[in-house]
Structure formats: C-alpha cells, structure tokens
Amino acid sequence: MTQxxxxxxxxxxxxxxxxxxxxxxKYGPTALPIGTTIKLAxxxxxxxxxxxxxxxxxxxxxxxxxxxxxxxxxxxxLNTLFPAFNPAFGALNHLGKIGLTVTLFLIGTGLNKETIRxxxxxxxxxxxxxxxxxxxGTLALILFNWIRV
Numbered sequence: 822m823t824q825x826x827x828x829x830x831x832x833x834x835x836x837x838x839x840x841x842x843x844x845x846x847k848y849g850p851t852a853l854p855i856g857t858t859i860k861l862a863x864x865x866x867x868x869x870x871x872x873x874x875x876x877x878x879x880x881x882x883x884x885x886x887x888x889x890x891x892x893x894x895x896x897x898x899l900n901t902l903f904p905a906f907n908p909a910f911g912a913l914n915h916l917g918k919i920g921l922t923v924t925l926f927l928i929g930t931g932l933n934k935e936t937i938r939x940x941x942x943x944x945x946x947x948x949x950x951x952x953x954x955x956x957x958g959t960l961a962l963i964l965f966n967w968i969r970v
Contacts, residue, residue: 824848825970826963828855833959833968838864838889839924846918855970861893 822830827848835841838860845856867890900910937945962968 822964824851825855828852828857829859829968829970830960830963831856832859832863833963834956835860839921842921846921859970861890864890 828845828851831841831844831848831852832855835844841856841860842853845852896910900907959968
C-alpha cells in the first residue's frame, strides 16, 4: 500500500483523530499530511451537522464547538501567512508529535480487564465487527481505486 493510500485509509477507517495522526506518522511522511487533512476535513462536518440537528430537533442544548478543528485551521493559516517562522513552526510540530505520543499512550492505557468486564462481551464484539467491516471495506475500495486521493 502506498503512503497516499494508507493516509486515505487511515482517515476513513480510524475513528479517533489522534490515532489517525499517530498511525500515519509512523507509516511515513507522505501518509501523515494526507491522513490528517482528510480526517480533519471529515471532522469539519461536525459543525454543520450539529447545527442542522439542533435546528431540526429544536434542541435547547448548546452546540459544542470542536476546538481542535479551529486550532488546526489557525495553525495552517499561520503557517501559510508567515513562512519566515517555519523553523519555529517545525519546533512546535515536533513538540506536538511528542504530546500526541503521550496522549495516545494515555488513551491506550484507559482500557483494562475491569472496563471490559463492566461493559460486557456484546458491545466489545459489536465494536470489533464494525471495525473489521469499516477497515476491510474502505481498504478494498482504496485498493480497487474506487476511492483515491
């Protein structure tokens, strides 16, 4: 699988944004920007979907803005507008990768035997089945070039 294909597959098949970034960063330097950009573009759909749902259901609940999307767009804008600061942005990028690695470790350690026992086998098996279906389905579509970058 090429890095572009892996970046696309990760963005479509992996649920958590930080996991997409972690997986694509390990796969290669081309996979990372493709996977991250596509995943964050998908995440941007949270905003209109939340607004339409709230209006349609006439919800009194306050809409929660996904701040990571706004911060990502701001970082991309600053990187584009101020190319003279690329060395500083590179250092911040490195610190961000370290922070992401720590975050992924902490997320990964949240699952233990007690949590699995409390949740039960049925939701665990359902999640596993959905993961296999989505992962294998998107992989097949990418490898057959039905979905491409």
